[in-house]
Amino acid sequence: DIQMTQSPSSLSASVGDRVTITCRASQGINTYLAWFQQKPGKAPKSLIYDASSLQSGVPSNFRGSGSGTQFTLTITSLQPEDFATYYCQQYNSYPITFGQGTRLEIK
Amino acid sequence: EVQLLESGGGFVQPGGSLRLSCAASGFTFSSYGMIWVRQAPGKGLEWVSVINGAGDRTNYADSVKGRFTMSRDNSKSTLSLYLNNLRVEDTAVYFCAKGMTGWTNKIDSWGQGTLVTVSS
Numbered sequence: 001d002i003q004m005t006q007s008p009s010s011l012s013a014s015v016g017d018r019v020t021i022t023c024r025a026s027q028g029i030n031t032y033l034a035w036f037q038q039k040p041g042k043a044p045k046s047l048i049y050d051a052s053s054l055q056s057g058v059p060s061n062f063r064g065s066g067s068g069t070q071f072t073l074t075i076t077s078l079q080p081e082d083f084a085t086y087y088c089q090q091y092n093s094y095p096i097t098f099g100q101g102t103r104l105e106i107k
Numbered sequence: 108e109v110q111l112l113e114s115g116g117g118f119v120q121p122g123g124s125l126r127l128s129c130a131a132s133g134f135t136f137s138s139y140g141m142i143w144v145r146q147a148p149g150k151g152l153e154w155v156s157v158i159n160g161a162g163d164r165t166n167y168a169d170s171v172k173g174r175f176t177m178s179r180d181n182s183k184s185t186l187s188l189y190l191n192n193l194r195v196e197d198t199a200v201y202f203c204a205k206g207m208t209g210w211t212n213k214i215d216s217w218g219q220g221t222l223v224t225v226s227s
Binding site for chain 1: 219
């Protein structure tokens with residue numbers, strides 16, 4: 001199985017900050033990676049697919065990059081609604097696996 | 108607008124069965140693969156299964172293989188997940204999700220989820 005490891009597991013930031021979340025795959029997954037945002041008690045929301053493509057309707061302050069085994073999600077200029085938990089997912093091979101999540105909290 | 112509405116969750120004893128449904132609207136249902144993802148209380152996301160648009164190809168996580176069956180009725184735009192021989196560790200919110208092509212685990216939309224509780 002491909003293990004997806006996110007770092008950090010949690011971080012605190014302020015409105016207006018730039019934050020970066022890293023996702024590392026235990027083996028190469030090309031660019032078959034997605035990012036999701038989830039708020040407490042809510043369904044996940046799709047943000048990015050194919051490592052760097054923005055889903056429709058997602059603000060442009062979300063950016064994804066990377067390929068192979070190292071990926072990043074960058075949120076430029078944090079907004080109040082961006083505080084949530086973020087997950088990466090690989091869909092390169094079965095079983096499909098998710099990272100453990102990164103909780104982004106308000107400082 | 109894509110809408111996915113799950114139903115069928117509930118409380119069941121270990122060894123019991125449930126059928127989850129996901130009613131889809133706002134897109135051509137038969138053209139897209141569909142995925143189930145679950146989330147145990149306080150835990151992260153876990154992929155469960157996928158089905159292609161035609162409904163003739165599926166794949167399952169090892170943790171549910173042989174116990175869960177995914178199917179779809181394209182005439183009714185409905186997705187189903189049959190959960191058999193349930194275990195305490197199957198307790199989770201089950202989300203249905205829409206794939207971005209006919210056979211994919213690349214997700215663009217999610218339902219609100221339905222809670223399955225397995226307990227004696």
